[in-house]
Amino acid sequence: MEAIDASTIQGGRDKRASTPGAANNFLKHMSAMYKWAISNNSIHITKNPTRDVPRLRNKSDGHHTWTPEEIEQYRNRWPLGTRERLALEVLAFTGLRRGDVCRVGPAHVKDGVISFSTEKGEVEIHLPILLPLQEAIDATPHGVSYIGKEDKTPYTKESFGNWFRECCVAAGVPGRAHGMRKAAATLAVENGATDSQLKAIFGWTTDDMPSLYTRKANRKKMAEEAIKTLQRNP
Template sequence: MKFRLKYVVEDVDRHGNVRLYYRRNGRKVRLRGPAGSPEFLADYRTAAAGPKEAKTDKAGRVVPKSFRWLCVQYFKSAMFQELDPRTQKVRRSILERFCEHKGDGDKPFAQLLPRHIRVRRDEMADRPEAANGMVKAVRQLYRYALRYDHHDDNPAEKVEYLKGNPDGYHSWTLAEIEKYEQVHPIGTPARLALALALYTGQRRADLVVLGKQHVRDGWLIFKQHKGRNRKPVRMEIPIIPELQRIIDATDTGDMAFLKTAFGRPFTSNGFGNRFRKWSDEAGLPHCAVHGLRKAAAARLAELGCTEQEIMAITGHRTSKEVTRYTRAASQKTRAESALRRLSLEQTPDESVPLLAAVVPGGTKSQPK
């Protein structure tokens, strides 16, 4: 019999893991599994009780010098306001959850030590990316505190990040792309989404706004969404024939190529959810839209493109992320190149072993 409780939902992350959440009135709280376990029931009761009220003074204000007070000051600062709206939303959510955890928001922020943050980080060890996101958010909070003379130390700077998946999102293989294409033929929104992601190498926040107004003489010309308020990146990407063929065969929107069932442009999150369903329909639950950006970069690397050429397509400002995207592809290309040179050095009548056997004394062993 399946265990059910009101407001409990299941979400599948990009690695295919099932996560349990309490979701009500816009709040989404992670619950430890499995469903029905003592830990699950304890988390459910806590979530159902709602967020703990912040301690206030007699005037109803948040107690000065508490962790929550510091967060409030940070949210009003220019440092926070200069961030991208999505970054603001994510960081605010992380810090508010930190405040709600065991009443940490009501404690003096000056008493927070590295060991306290490590304990909180280790409690999230099963979600290393979320744990690292928490550490990063607290680091930024205390950088604000240092800059505005609220404090003279940053305890989060001394807390190490957990080692998560070094490769990040799964990069689609050619076989996975073909499998998706078999389920979603040309002319469907799902196929157009794949083509836009694969043949432009852009993030989903850019994919949802690309439209006819960005096309000039066979080129897509636009500013990337990420960093648009601080360090805008202007992109010019040629529309290859295959992408143009798919666009022409699809019923696109007026201002955006991709549109919802109601004819309106997708939001970034809405598109991510919709693409998740399209991937699931193709039997690819482990494949996300961001993995196509990685696949595009990897394919360019396999074709011999330099990092600078790949960055001209993806819009990365530094080669660090591109190197991570293309690590496997570069290894494959180098191996192929090395063996090709080895093959050219051989004569038709010779067979040169890749590795000569070596005895401990350092001399080549002779056949017996």
């Protein structure tokens, strides 16, 4: 393993350069493997060769962020009482990832607050249930999880993602599950959420993601204010 150095890792990254996301995932998984080996005192691995290999810039913004118009279009297609509508409302009013959406259910609720440890990072979150979400929950039959199959058994995150994609296609919208999480974060920032509040809602443990959203929101606000300077005063 010591024969693998930064140039080897970079070569593996560059082989995947045509798909930056895959290249960066390669670096991510290799880094995790080396960190695990070092933390477990492997006699064969003493340094992490991924540290000096930067990730590739990915010009894509990733998953499409839902617009308010697309959310309403989806709601018009799937009325209250349908599993499809409940899925949207859980995503919209919790900002949970797919894996957590598939798990959350009545057992996680006490005094109107959803509390549980997230699948990714095992972060404890506490989310008060807002009225629109409660109305959707009350209107829709469910099992141990709010979002389940027709027989009320839970989805896996992969099967949920596939099913929700079909729901979106039927509604004629381009959004997907993760895009709703992005839309929720965007709305929270536009409504004044701080970085600390975003971390509490979305289970982020570093400032990277909250800062990304707040920077975008600040640029938008500054542009809206600055555009007035382009007008010629009489």
